Amino acid sequence: MFPILAFLLLPSILAKTSPPVDHLPPKGHLLVSKSILNKVVVQNADVVVKYSLYNVGAGVALDVNLSDLEFSTESSDFTLVAGDPRFKLPAMIGGSNFSHTIVVRPRKAGNLNFTAARISYRTGEKSEFQIAESSIPAEVEVKFATDHFRRLSSHFGEWCGFSAVTFSFLLVSKYNWLQ
Ligand SMILES: *[C@@H]1O[C@H](CO)[C@@H](O)[C@H](O)[C@H]1NC(C)=O
Ligand SMILES: *[C@@H]1O[C@H](CO)[C@@H](O)[C@H](O)[C@H]1NC(C)=O
Ligand SMILES: *[C@@H]1O[C@H](CO)[C@@H](O)[C@H](O)[C@H]1NC(C)=O
16 A cells, blocks of 8 residues: 555655756856865964865856955964965856965964855856855864974984984994904
């Protein structure tokens, strides 16, 4: 009984869920991610920020304009080192992707939440502008430059000590061998 009922109901369910048949042109739809490529983020040291844009729509996205205020204002907690946190693309066809990287340096240490970049674009030739926001990277800890480099130099010290021991051992062996 149940399978027959389901079979009878199926067409009406499909009719309800399928979109109305019309001839609207396909639209562009952008998804944008903002990510940090560094494993460790240190105060006053380079951080690589990557913006990835995906047009997951079937149509073209036009007049794409990305602007990241986090790195492009005077009061920013970052110094811009390379690249532009504002860029434009005339068009992105459906299914295409694009990425753009910039380099910044955090001015302060401490825990930090990044903010989203803003994107505007048109979803088709005759469409209005659409506003979107990028995803944001997870909260990061910006390490104090002094702590970070002290730790690095302590490793350097260990390494030098190890080399000195190894080297003196070699010298002793050589000396013994010469005798
Ligand atoms: C791009 O976006 C920014 C911020 O949303 C805006 O200030 C700027 O005028 C836009 N540029 C164009 C050409 O639309
Ligand atoms: C981006 O597009 C290129 C082709 O232009 C493709 O090879 C690549 O896999 C795409 N990347 C992603 C993450 O979709
Ligand atoms: C960052 O955001 C998370 C989640 O919203 C919050 O719990 C945390 O306190 C924030 N950290 C800072 C430094 O603002």
